[in-house]
Amino acid sequence: MxxxxxxxxxxxxxxxxxxxxxxxxxxxxxxxxxxxxxxxxxxxxxxxxxxxxxxxxxxxxxxxxxxxxxxxxxxxxxxxxxxxxxxxxxxxxxxxxxxxxxxxxxxxxxxxxxxxxxxxxxxxxxxxxxxxxxxxxxxxxxxLTAPVIPVFDRISVMPLVGTIDTERARLIMENLLNGIVKHRSEVVLIDITGVPVVDTMVAHHIIQAASAVRLVGCKCMLVGIRPEIAQTMVTLGINLSDITTTSNLRKGIAKALQYTDRKIVDVMEDGR
Structure with missing residues (x-):
């Protein structure tokens, strides 16, 4: 058959x-x-x-x-x-x-x-x-979820996109510490522009990451704090006083350069 x-x-x-x-x-x-x-x-x-x-x-x-x-x-x-x-x-x-x-x-x-x-x-x-x-x-x-990207000598950025759960927070911490050592960073900027919600748990993970970063001799900055995120943090009573914060990545990089004794200067068109 x-x-x-x-x-x-x-x-x-x-x-x-x-x-x-x-x-x-x-x-x-x-x-x-x-x-x-x-x-x-x-x-x-x-x-x-x-x-x-x-x-x-x-x-x-x-x-x-x-x-x-x-x-x-x-x-x-x-x-x-x-x-x-x-x-x-x-x-x-x-x-x-x-x-x-x-x-x-x-x-x-x-x-x-x-x-x-x-x-x-x-x-x-x-x-x-x-x-x-x-x-x-x-x-x-x-x-790819939490890369540490060197943008200047001794300055790195970790852009975060999407929601952050416990498992991803563990991966962020691991990648952050390994990236700092690998790139010999003195300042690292965690960019949360692409994170839709920052609640108590997310803030707790960020604070833990910042504390771990300081233990390896690096300064941590939190950038990309939108007005609604700032309002949520205040409402929840989240204390980020030990972390330098800025509203966007550009301002964060300017501060990071200051921490490493550098600054952004305007160059005139004729090169002077």
Whole structure:
């Protein structure tokens, strides 16, 4: 039975491809179809049907190909629901077409026999590929979430963007201390312009970071304090008296230069 189905799909592959793509554009997620180019969608669809044939023939290559395919569809944005719908659509299409040629045979039970384990196996591999992708993305984001950037000799800036939770605060502290040592900074500016909310917890983490910075012999400044943030801090009774603060990064850098016995001067157009 399985070999019959595999042979039938292979012999009518082009017809299956066109009909399957047309049906998926109707029953599948339109955003998935539109997100990829026609060429990429077609190529991935070919691999998808080839994978089904491999499973039917019980090929040793199926598991290897399945891993590669799962990684690829995760990267191009095929959700698992789209993959499952694709399998179900292909199964129904194959069953309907084969029944036309051999109407006396009842393939339904046998179709369920190979469809169900294949669906389960693909879902499992998809889930594993998704977890790996998310894990790698999380690591990449963590590496970029709190960089210490040297802007002048002995002066560094750490720009913060987005919300700050306990885990991210720990990462900020770690990156901050390592960055100060690495760049031999005497002054570091923590820029919170991109932090939407500064509550008691966020302020506590910032104060802890500033205290840790002082312990390694560096001065910490907090810049990018917007009026609404300043009002929130006052309302919450947050004390930042031990930390130098400015409203924007430009003013902060000017102060940092003063701390390192330098200053910004205007240069006339003729160079004098």
């Amino acid at each position: 399985y070999l019959q189905v595999a042979k039938y799909i292979t012999e009518h592959k082009e017809t299956f491809m066109n009909e399957w793509i047309d049906k998926m554009k109707v029953v599948g997620d339109g955003r998935v179809v539109q997100a990829a180019s026609d060429q990429l969608f077609y190529k991935t669809s070919v691999e998808f049907i080839d994978l089904v044939v491999l499973h039917l023939t019980d090929s040793d290559d199926f598991n290897v190909r399945l891993d590669d395919f799962a990684e690829r569809v995760v990267r191009i944005g095929w959700p698992v629901t789209f993959v499952i719908t694709g399998l179900q659509t292909l199964g129904k299409l194959t069953y309907t077409e084969m029944k036309k040629e051999v109407p006396t045979l009842d393939y339904l039970d046998k179709f369920e026999t190979w469809m169900t384990p294949m669906v389960n196996q693909i879902i499992q591999r998809y889930d594993e590929a998704w977890e790996r992708t998310v894990s790698l993305q999380k690591i990449a984001l963590q590496e």
